Amino acid sequence: MLHIPSTSGLRAFEAACRYLSFNQAAEELGVTPGAVSRQIQTLEQYLGKTLFHRHHKRIELTAVGRQYLAEISLPLEKIAAASARLRSETRRNAVSICAYPTFALRWLIPRWADLYEHHPDIDVQLITSLNPADFERDDFDISIQVLPDGTNLTGMRIDKLLEVVTYPVCSPELAKKYSRPEDLHDAVFVHESPRPTDWPRWLAEAGVSNINSSPGLHFESANMALHAAENGLGVAIGIDALVQESIAAGRLVKLFDVDRRSNHSFHIVSSSRKSTRPKLATVREWMLEAAGQPV
Template identity: 40%
Template sequence: MRSSLPPLNPLRAFEAAGRLGSFTLAAQELRVSQVAVSKQVRALEEYFGVTLFERGHRSITLTPDGARMLPAVTLALDQIAAATSGLKHRGRSDMLSIQAYTTFAQRWLIPRLAAFPRMFPDIEVRVTASLLPANFGHGGIDAAIRSGTGEWPGMSADFLTPLELVPVCRPGLIDGGVADPAVWLRGATLLHSLSRPEDWSVWLKGRGIEGVGMRDSMRFENSAMAYEAALQGAGIAIGIRVLVESYLASGALVAPFDYVHRLDGGYYLIYPSTARPSRTLALFRDWLLSATGTGLA
């Protein structure tokens, strides 16, 4: 009976956590806090009177009850998403949904988007952020911007901009200059992004610097937070050059070393190759490639 249906939001939190095996990843997908996901799951457990997850120190595991329940909930939510997506997009060829990483959206995509509605006022662009792989099945997105080497199975990929690593800090942090980068870095506080945990190690190896430990460091959820910490003088962040260009141009941040490490690949606009792009996506793709100077593929 429908009167016995459990509340939808706790079901969504349970399904995401069970499918991803993590409250943290579920929170990122649902764009809520980890605490909110935990509370929603707890509410569902109280509703049923059973335990759905065994909670470890930094892990969760489905209980037998949770494991039996998860496939049915996933199927039901997929069916709801498919049905509502069809209704939402019926007759709405003017709607375009783009997904990107949080920092990339803030520092690169959004500053460029202001020109798009002036050229195409009939197209409404919606931008969402996620670290998770783009889900075109029931994610409600038309295209995504992701970093990689351009190879995604079943996807078309258009190159947008390279991935180049450059350390940045507030100008006052290097008063007197940097005579020896290795010595200076050994006494500096390194600012890391948890979403790109290897960038400092990659840059140091490329520069040929050894013996720089990671004990005197601070770690942040994303690169935007690490850049903000650098702006406040908390230490030196490892930046992606296209994301810190405006800081460097304004002088808010400086690059104390002349070495820039270029990674393989770059940022790409990706979308399913199994179907012809919609009019709105084709217009956005052509505009974006023209705006970035990469030309049409």
């Protein structure tokens, strides 16, 4: 017999980890913040461990919470992918997309309404994962991947979507402290696990060699790191395409006039065998147009 906690508690925990906010997790799940808090408390009671530190206006994962998230993320992703695959068998109009969580939340979803406005006949199924899609196992139609420019993969069509241009970002209030890169010597550096070299590489680009960026706050995802920066906890490295909306809304400020342009970009990857299917081609072309790329 399998002994597993409530799925509602796991969903609440995973959403709260992504946002570092019970309020935003509740908004995504369509419940109240109190319900999210109770579900996570029930999960903590089941496990006999504290998963979050509760502060006045923010929450923070405990070391146990970070370990638990790392261990359950892949199984949850597999459950989501398997469920999506079964559902897709009865939804012939669906186009399935596998994307990085931060890319989905900060670039794809904000543009989703435009896709449906122009193509209401196309159903899109979105699965998020930090790992590249396995087309043989998961049968996705499209995967968004960061790849070296000019990459060729056998049996795959690859279209460059967005360049990866990085620079420091922080809250408007915190930005008042920094006028030049050298001022970061006393900054709280915000790091994300999937991109551990962003800070050293940007500091090298800025010509700053006497600052140790290793200490600071470390998060499991870029979205969590950016939420921390938005809430004034420190300075994060943002990818331009994924922080433009937050900058325009005044939640983040770009620091300095130094950009680091990577030779690894966001690409649309699809099976050559499927790539000419009309609905898949339509979604791919819509994404390229939204990114300002030639179709």
